[in-house]
Amino acid sequence: MLDFDYNVPTRIHFGRHAMEKFESELQTVHGTVLLIYGGGSIKRTGLYEKIVRILDDKNIAYKELKDIQPNPRISSVRKGIALCQDYDVSFLLAVGGGSVIDCAKAIAAGYYYEGDVWDLFMGKEQAIKKALPIGTILTITATGSEMNGNAVITNEQTQDKLAIHTDLLRPRFSIIDPTLTYTVSKHQTAAGIVDIFSHILEQYFSHTTGTMVQDRLAEALLTCCIHYGPIALEYPKDYEARSNLMWTSSLALNGLLGCGKQTDWATHGIEHAVSAVYDITHAVGLAILTPVWMEYVLSDETMTQMATYAKNVWGVGSHDPNVAAREGIKKTKQYFIELGMPTRLSEVGVAYDSLKMIAKKTTLFGGLGHFKKLSEKDVLQILEQAY
């Protein structure tokens, strides 16, 4: 186990009555709030009205930044920063899923940065010394952004999709009411589950030894995805499934599984390059790429761990590690198919000709991944095998 720091100060209010805590969380909010949300589903569900009524009741001034897209754009972030400057905003309230929260985080970091906010994503993450405080009301289970300091933003001009990570961006509070996800579509629900699953795998597969705690916890959360995923798809208002998936999602990426380990994140890196260019759903890319990545990195060196995964997560019985590992990969792929995910990049509109450019983008800052270090050539092979 490697040395680590672990600090997750986000106050979580979880459950059917979580929104009742919203008002008390506003007690420490002074000045103008920027209310950030997506395509208007929060207006259809009545959540918007509820929030605005509480802000009004408490005489809290607010401005709005709406229409945040999936794969949120740097242009939205810049617009948000300008609003914060113009209206002296002191608190960001993100209502939605990971895209909305990530956009809020980029605004929070960019507000105090003198240059253009995109710099922070281009390797200048260390320049983040201060950030506006953020609160979230989560409506989609997927990214874990509600409990971590990560943000992923797309630059639509350069077609790059890059991430920043700092504890300064962890939300002050997150309100997590599983019933708010009842109206999330089947496809979006499935996408969320794939995203969670991938977050866990990115931290699970590692050459760091002596991390049984993290590894067994990761397997525990994978087991919950496998159990509840199909239930949530079939019964969208099953509270047990929705609540377990939602809590799994937050825990999967708050640092618990990755602390003390060298984590991988190559698949995410490749997928970000794909969806920066093609604007496909992040999890669709992950569902296609993950099994291919697993096959590609399977070697004598990685086999034991892949076989452990197959045994502990999928109950694969084979004592031959090669057979077990391959069976684990097969089961993973099958699981994503059952969730309704495509299996090939060619199915989602990616042009074969663009694979070289995507491989180049993926390795913008050099090789990636740790379980197996991938060069531009490796990435291209993975993309080709996934086509």
Place this chain on the structure above:
Amino acid sequence: MLDFDYNVPTRIHFGRHAMEKFESELQTVHGTVLLIYGGGSIKRTGLYEKIVRILDDKNIAYKELKDIQPNPRISSVRKGIALCQDYDVSFLLAVGGGSVIDCAKAIAAGYYYEGDVWDLFMGKEQAIKKALPIGTILTITATGSEMNGNAVITNEQTQDKLAIHTDLLRPRFSIIDPTLTYTVSKHQTAAGIVDIFSHILEQYFSHTTGTMVQDRLAEALLTCCIHYGPIALEYPKDYEARSNLMWTSSLALNGLLGCGKQTDWATHGIEHAVSAVYDITHAVGLAILTPVWMEYVLSDETMTQMATYAKNVWGVGSHDPNVAAREGIKKTKQYFIELGMPTRLSEVGVAYDSLKMIAKKTTLFGGLGHFKKLSEKDVLQILEQAY
């Protein structure tokens, strides 16, 4: 799953080099520090000298409260509060195991309470509105106190041992260096493992349904105890075993396993009454009482969950839930025996005549437990069966 709030703001610095973070943690410490520790082992290991040198280098004034006992006493707490008042102490630095940290927490809470601090333990926990900040340097793996808001204190006059719990008492930071536990004796190491195991079981067995996340996480951590416990006993300087046990311990009682569930804590309640009177090691009492409690509460209503425990934690294969549940209890008992724990209260100096009085003490505030609600009569039967 029940609604819950979850907030663990403690900054954890974990690993061989964790002490290097101590200095930066002192940056926000202004005014006099109260350095709280136990029987002097920190002087033998050189840790005391290291801490004092850093405090001196940073010109931080400090007072000392030493000789904190296992099963820490309310008299030590009162002494600590007086020191804080006399010397205008603004920060508590607890260096040791759970007893030292719990003592610090009681001081932290009592300092701002106008009446006698014991009131807070006698049902007035709600009166804690403010607390002195605490930092910890952990030297024993057991209680999880380094990452939670719980404190257990013994009143030696009344022979009561009672607990308080509030998020206000969560340490600001905890330095967790597994190498500091290399010198912990075999018996104390074993006691710590039993304590962790018991903390997990107290939260695991519950009638709250739909908590797969919490349940699988609990099983994951139990698995780590089972795997690493015997290794730590045989090889006290095995970093892998020490680090995994130490992190398991912190996670076992920071709220992660109990959130969203009705937890039990009856065995702890009974044990606290035993060790309030007899000053036995807490975990020795737990090792004796836990399997007896499990047998006592086994019924048609609890059988399924006990069988799940047997299957998922101990790999028991029987499909008959009654057989499986009993096998799980047997394995638990056997595990504690292998760790060197006694199995009977009669072995540790408890007088048979005192069992009635202990049962009465246990139910001071009424019945206890939730997996099965225990009356004074139930507690007496458990004590008799454990004798």
